[in-house]
Amino acid sequence: MTIAVGDSVPDVKLKMVGPDDITEVSSNDFFAGKKVVLFGVPGAFTPTCSNNHLPGYLENADAIRSKGVDTIAVIAVNDAFVMRAWARFTGGEGKISFLADGSGVFAKAAGLEQDMSAGGMGLRNKRFSMIVDNGKVTELNLEGSPGQAVDSGAARLLEQL
Template identity: 50%
Template structure:
């Protein structure tokens, strides 16, 4: 499992873009993890799934509401990562009014979750392999803080905890 001091694994996440811009076409766009984190401070939080109760009511809204405070603490971007496709992540982001605050990134096949070791097996509940619930602070591609819920729960990966860590 990934730990503080490790470089994030390379790979590609996908982001649904609603309005085409220079360099970003309408629809799912690839986000190269190594390139997107280079030279930046990124707050990343992982959730088991879009539109799920704890994720939709507490986890994601906490980061959306704290977006300005994260920027003030020197965080360039906030990423929400889930094992869902880019269309679902885009729809969830629209529902949560995340635009401009949190990038909703899809890990459709769970490759990022597997590469970090932050996997939650919810097969017994019909959900398959998902991202575990976690938060991390990443500086120039290197993990400087990691809060892993270790199999579920919602106690250490909340926005307030990671914000305090970012504020140092």
């Protein structure tokens, strides 16, 4: 079942990438006591994710934070090394948090997984965005059109803040 507004985020272990290290973090600890904008992408370096979804959040990071958001984070079913390379390549390093869900445990636990095996990508995230306040989902946006980032994009999320 897909996570819904009012639900708590699932407690799983993720890898958070930084410029010099990769640390394991529980999702409960990551979301505790703060307001977080989390958006999920099918994969780092994929066209829509790299050219549309992530850039919208990077361009609007200050506006999002000005609405009382403590942290902006992106999550993908990729390993931490790919996520670090993507953070560096896109200029997102140090601007938003990059979370690696290498085995898709968050995606599965939240009901946000999709099978993209037909395209050679295996299990991935659905494209989504959410606002999480102290571990509880207060807004959830699932992308309605493949290859786009409108419903789950930064402009939509800014409207909800």
